[in-house]
Amino acid sequence: MEDAGHRSCVEAALNFETGERVPINNFALATAAHSAGYSVEAARWDPGISSRVSVDYSLKTLSDFVKPILDSQVPFLDLGMKVDFPENDYGRVPKSIIKTAGDIEELELFDPYDPKTCPNYTRVFTESIRKTAEILPEDLHICGLSWGPITTAGYLMGVENMLMATFTDPDLVKSLTKKASGLVSSMQRCMIDSGSTVMWMADPTSSEDIIPPDMFSEYSKPYIREVVRDVRAMDKTVPAFVHICGNTLDTMEQFPEIGADCLSYDHAVNTEKALRKSRGKFTLMGNIDPVNQIMMGTPESVMSESRKLLETADGRGGFILAPGCETPITSPDENVLAMGKAVRGWSRKS
Numbered sequence: 001m002e003d004a005g006h007r008s009c010v011e012a013a014l015n016f017e018t019g020e021r022v023p024i025n026n027f028a029l030a031t032a033a034h035s036a037g038y039s040v041e042a043a044r045w046d047p048g049i050s051s052r053v054s055v056d057y058s059l060k061t062l063s064d065f066v067k068p069i070l071d072s073q074v075p076f077l078d079l080g081m082k083v084d085f086p087e088n089d090y091g092r093v094p095k096s097i098i099k100t101a102g103d104i105e106e107l108e109l110f111d112p113y114d115p116k117t118c119p120n121y122t123r124v125f126t127e128s129i130r131k132t133a134e135i136l137p138e139d140l141h142i143c144g145l146s147w148g149p150i151t152t153a154g155y156l157m158g159v160e161n162m163l164m165a166t167f168t169d170p171d172l173v174k175s176l177t178k179k180a181s182g183l184v185s186s187m188q189r190c191m192i193d194s195g196s197t198v199m200w201m202a203d204p205t206s207s208e209d210i211i212p213p214d215m216f217s218e219y220s221k222p223y224i225r226e227v228v229r230d231v232r233a234m235d236k237t238v239p240a241f242v243h244i245c246g247n248t249l250d251t252m253e254q255f256p257e258i259g260a261d262c263l264s265y266d267h268a269v270n271t272e273k274a275l276r277k278s279r280g281k282f283t284l285m286g287n288i289d290p291v292n293q294i295m296m297g298t299p300e301s302v303m304s305e306s307r308k309l310l311e312t313a314d315g316r317g318g319f320i321l322a323p324g325c326e327t328p329i330t331s332p333d334e335n336v337l338a339m340g341k342a343v344r345g346w347s348r349k350s
Contacts, residue, residue, distance in 0.1 A: 004138040006064040007197070014239055014261050014283050016317040022310060022343045025065040025285060025322040026336050027264075029145075030090065032057035033069055034329045041087045043069040044124060051131035058140055060333065062340025064320075065198065066136070067143040068128035072202065075125075075146075075187065076155060078110045078118040088329065096158035104176050107156070109183045112190035121187070126194045133195030141198045141239075144191030148203025148242070149181035149223035150211075156180065159205060166219060173219060181223040185230035192231065192238055199231045199240040207246035207266075216251050221258060228259045241285070245325055249273060256281045267324030271312050279318060287324035288339065295328040299338040306342030315346075 005020060012019025033043035036053040043049045050069040058066040073091030077083050083091040098104060110118035112126070125144070132142055147155070153176045154162050165173050188199050205211070206220045228240045243264035244251070252274060255263050263282055265274060267289040278284045288294060288305050297305075306321060313319035321343055327336060 001136055002138045007139045010064055013317050013320050018315055018317055023064045023320045024340050024343045026061045026063035027323045028327040029067055029069055030329045031327045035333055039087050044071050047127035047131045050128040061336040065143055066140045068132050070125055070145040072147050074120050077120045093155050098157040112187045129191055129194040129196050142196045143198045143200040144196035145200050146184050146187050148201050149177045149184055150220045151203050151205040152180040153177040154205045177223050181226045185227045188231050189234050199238055202243045204245040206244045208251055209246035213250045225258045252277045283318045285320040285322045290323040290325045294323050294335050295331045299334045302335045302338035303342050306339050310346045
C-alpha cells in the first residue's frame, strides 16, 4: 500500500495542525455503486463489488476516506427484525419490536465476531471491510459504519414511541439505549479488527431537530461516550468520527465530553459559528449542501462553495471538507470530484 499522504493530512487536521492540505471526505456509500453501474442490491450483498467500487470511487474523487457499501439496516436482520431492501436504496425497517421492559430483557443481541449469530452483518460489513483493506492501493482511511445508540434504539422501539416514552417511562428508554450501545460498541470493535481505520457512527436521532440539547445530554451523550470509550480501550490510534444530521450548533457545546475526535456536521449549521465552538476541542467535518450542491449543482458551484468553506476554516487544522450529509446516490462524479480539486488548488492566505 502506497503512502500517498491521505492519513497524514487527516492526522494533522485532527491534531489542529496546518498540514500539507485540508483533508477531503467524499461521504459516499451507495453512490460508488451507482457511479460504477451497479445496483445497490448487487453491491450490498457482494463484498467483492462493495470493496472494489468504493476504492475506485474514492481514488476517482480524490477522497482521503473510503467506505464500502455498508447498509446500516442490515444488522437489524440479524436481530430478527423485518427489513425491506429496495433495488437501489438502503434497507427499510417497517416495524419496531420493543414495547416493554420485558421485550428489552428478551432481546438477543448477536455477537459480531461469531458469523453464526450474524451471517448478514458478517457478509455486508466484516467481509467488505476486510476485502477493502486487502485491495487498498493507497493509504486511504477505511471507515466502518453503525447507527449511534439512540438511533439504534429508535429503530428497535420506533422513534415516535421512544420519544413519547422519555416522558412516560424514561428508564425504559435509557435501558434500551444502554443495551443498544453495547451492540454498537461490539460492531465497531469488530469492524476495526476487520480492517477499518476510522470509527464512524451516524446518529441522526441526536439532532436538535429531534431532541433538544438537554435531552441529548440525558438520552444520547452518555451512550455515545460509552461507545467511544470502548473503541479507545481497544485501540487508541483509531480516530472516532460522529455524524449528526440537521442542527447541532447548541449540542456542539457538549461534544468535547463525548471524547470523539471529529463531528461531521450538516449544511444547516453555520460554519463560522461552529468553528468558534470547536477550535482546539474537536475537528469539524462538513458541510456542503448534499442535495442543492453535490447532487443538483455544477462542478463550478461546488468548487465555489468548497473554497468558501476553506477560506472560513483558513487551513488552521481542525477541519475536513465534506458534504454535510451522505452524498446522494445520483450525484454526478464531476461534482464530487470538484471538492477534491478544491482542496488541492487552495492555499491558506497569509
